[in-house]
Amino acid sequence: MPSRGSGGYKMVLVVRGELRLTPGKVAVQVAHAAVMLAREASRRRKAELDAWEAQGQKKIALLLPTLAEMEELEHRAKGMGILTVFVEDAGLTEVPPGTRTVLGLGPAKAEEVDRLTGTLPLL
């Protein structure tokens, strides 16, 4: 499955490191973002969604320390026409209600999204 510069598509899920969520909480928040993006893409980016699914729905989870950095990344992604979602936690367990936990990007061309997130560490 190509990831860079070859027409491959990927979805990127960026987790807010400063919250120090448990692994189970992180997994659920990342899954929220992925489902929200897939749903939104089925309405507005059907061609990208189909290509991404046909290629094995590649996903990658990355880390950014702060909300400010995530909002900056969201702004840049929107400027490139990439789908974005922010997951806001219901706040029943580890964080206050409405806390933004994960920023989801894509599905988008890997070469485009890598320009935004290629230097971020893996979750």
Place this chain on the structure above:
Amino acid sequence: MPSRGSGGYKMVLVVRGELRLTPGKVAVQVAHAAVMLAREASRRRKAELDAWEAQGQKKIALLLPTLAEMEELEHRAKGMGILTVFVEDAGLTEVPPGTRTVLGLGPAKAEEVDRLTGTLPLL
């Protein structure tokens, strides 16, 4: 958001503990399962999917040690008419290709899925 005995819907993602995957890998595999279930539900269980989304798409990540236990759980869930998916990893990083990593169940009525998974530990 009700979780037991009150008409609430949930999706359950059961992670295979014996693989000892990294948190990032687990998050991505759980997200695969959630997207696959949502997609399948949009074709075959639209009412359940709509109810689950309207309630905030509740998800929970649980742990089972072995593949044998996950397959037994899958069998029981299918017997109750609950949607199931197994995520098979592409095997590019931590495990051999085709390794089953996560079992996804639902969206289904919480009271039904809790009969199957209510005693499993959180991820």
